[in-house]
Amino acid sequence: MNPVFANSAWITVPERLVLRRGRWAPCRLAVRYGIFVHPVEGPVLIDTGYGPEISAGKRSLALRGYAAVLRAEMVPDSAPERVLHRLGFRTEDVRLIVLSHFHADHVATLCRFPKARVLARRDVFERIRACSPARNLRHGIFTELLPPDLAGRLIDVQARPVVHAGPPLDEGRDLLGDGSLLAIDLPGHADGHFGLCFPKLPTPLLYAVDAQWLLRAAFEQRVPGFPASLVAEKPGQLAHSARLLTAFRDAGGHVMLCHDPDPAPFDLREPSA
Numbered sequence: 001m002n003p004v005f006a007n008s009a010w011i012t013v014p015e016r017l018v019l020r021r022g023r024w025a026p027c028r029l030a031v032r033y034g035i036f037v038h039p040v041e042g043p044v045l046i047d048t049g050y051g052p053e054i055s056a057g058k059r060s061l062a063l064r065g066y067a068a069v070l071r072a073e074m075v076p077d078s079a080p081e082r083v084l085h086r087l088g089f090r091t092e093d094v095r096l097i098v099l100s101h102f103h104a105d106h107v108a109t110l111c112r113f114p115k116a117r118v119l120a121r122r123d124v125f126e127r128i129r130a131c132s133p134a135r136n137l138r139h140g141i142f143t144e145l146l147p148p149d150l151a152g153r154l155i156d157v158q159a160r161p162v163v164h165a166g167p168p169l170d171e172g173r174d175l176l177g178d179g180s181l182l183a184i185d186l187p188g189h190a191d192g193h194f195g196l197c198f199p200k201l202p203t204p205l206l207y208a209v210d211a212q213w214l215l216r217a218a219f220e221q222r223v224p225g226f227p228a229s230l231v232a233e234k235p236g237q238l239a240h241s242a243r244l245l246t247a248f249r250d251a252g253g254h255v256m257l258c259h260d261p262d263p264a265p266f267d268l269r270e271p272s273a
């Protein structure tokens, strides 16, 4: 089965925040997460999207503030359990989740999968645990959204073998041992941020997650500067990662982002009414 991507929520921001020389008019951003079925692992999630967990229950003032600023509009029909059900699976069938980075909009529903192992960067996870809440907040990270037992379920992406990924990606980490899914370093947005390449699809796909918010920003060399750069871990590397996306497209591949609002080739089609 090809990977599919569902949109968990919409977030509205001024376009100029996410596109250099963009308009001040509102721009609606998606919050995608992915699902694919692996012959050994079964249904595998790529991040978990946004969810009401952000503001449900006893949340810190900081997280409630984050949720209030984003004012996300949830898409209940795209919640992971509903999408899994449409694909013929139950939530508990998910035994593996790949986390591209630890931002709140990528881990919000992680606690719904208490049995799943989580492929992520252990070094980043340890740095997050050692950081003050204030520093994590600046980077959109809230440890309260992470399952308390995550350390024991985490599989370190950095321990996966490095393989040749072909031009223009050079190399990646073979996450599942069969070359079907490669983690590709895309630095700039967040500590350890990586994208996911499906090199064996008829048209290879690079899911570049949050390397940029809009494909236009990458493809038209319109990577936003200040103030968007404030939330980036290494703003100076964003343009480099954006050039990699462009090179991948120019080599004939598909590129997708988490937040680009335009329909994308692997987006899950809405159920017919």
Ligand SMILES: [Zn+2]
Pocket: 101, 103, 189, 190, 210
């Ligand atoms: Zn992010």
